[in-house]
Amino acid sequence: MRLVFAGTPEPALPSLRRLIDSPRHEVVAVLTRPDAASGRRGKPEPSPVAREALDRGIPVLRPSKPNSPEFVAELAELAPECCAVVAYGALLRDGLLAVPARGWINLHFSLLPAWRGAAPVQAAIAAGDAITGATTFQIEPSLDSGPVYGIVTETIRPTDTAGDLLERLADSGAALLSTTLDGVADQTLTPRPQPADGVSIAPKITVEEARVRWDLPAQVVERRIRAVTPNPGAWTQIGDLRVKLGPVQVGADAPESLSPGAIHVDRKNAWIGTGSDPVRLGQLQPPGKKLMNAVDWARGARLDSAVRAS
Incomplete structure (x- = not known):
């Protein structure tokens, strides 16, 4: 044909x-x-x-x-x-x-x-x-x-x-x-009409819509970040920096309680609070730099305890 x-x-x-x-x-x-x-x-x-x-x-x-x-x-x-x-x-x-x-x-x-x-x-x-x-x-x-x-x-x-x-x-x-x-x-195939029920719409995702909302439950945050990886890419504001994020994990060994956007760094992990459980950051990309391990970046950045993701 x-x-x-x-x-x-x-x-x-x-x-x-x-x-x-x-x-x-x-x-x-x-x-x-x-x-x-x-x-x-x-x-x-x-x-x-x-x-x-x-x-x-x-x-x-x-x-x-x-x-x-x-x-x-x-x-x-x-x-x-x-x-x-x-x-x-x-x-x-x-x-x-x-x-x-x-x-x-x-x-x-x-x-x-x-x-x-x-x-x-x-x-x-x-x-x-x-x-x-x-x-x-x-x-x-x-x-x-x-x-x-x-x-x-x-x-x-x-x-x-x-x-x-x-x-x-x-x-x-x-x-x-x-x-x-x-x-x-x-001429062996005949198309069939789509069902009237079950219609849903998936519009293009803008860069602004890829900004992480930390007030949402952890599972929703985790899925939304995966959904916009690699394009347009999930991001958040940490202090004065706009930081691009890779996929995160909902960890069983997370700190007991972090308010949405609060950041906690321990010896092995960097965590951010959500509307439910904290999530563990994997990789992130600060402005002008390559992707790097989140906990390494957080230690090097020496974040003030008052700095939050938003």
């Missing part, structure tokens, strides 16, 4: 590679977001998907307005039978959706209709879900609401960060997307 692949970040790469290597399909072009500033110098860099496509000799389309009549006409000239989507990063309107005869098929990293939106993996971890997965579905103009072709499931492990879980889903989801497209090409 003649395909255009739409995707931008690294989690889209397993799907792109699988489809390029498939004897059943021909990826005639890749659609991705425009080059974005990266690194300290802010130099525009191609997306991971763009780099992979260029390395494979596949044309790359980077429209700033993908729903514009000009780009719709450009895509139509490529005559794709179907468009495959994995984390492209822009809403697709009716004109664009009408181009391929067999539509646009999206790989979404949740078990729809749960966690529609931009951050399904983060939302599942933060909510304490035990199971998540990936879904292939036909794109409609409304958000992640189209009929479903297939799913794969994945257990959320107790220490999973969003990065850990997304890496596994990207791999299992690539196999699901490939199988789905094979079925669409053979």
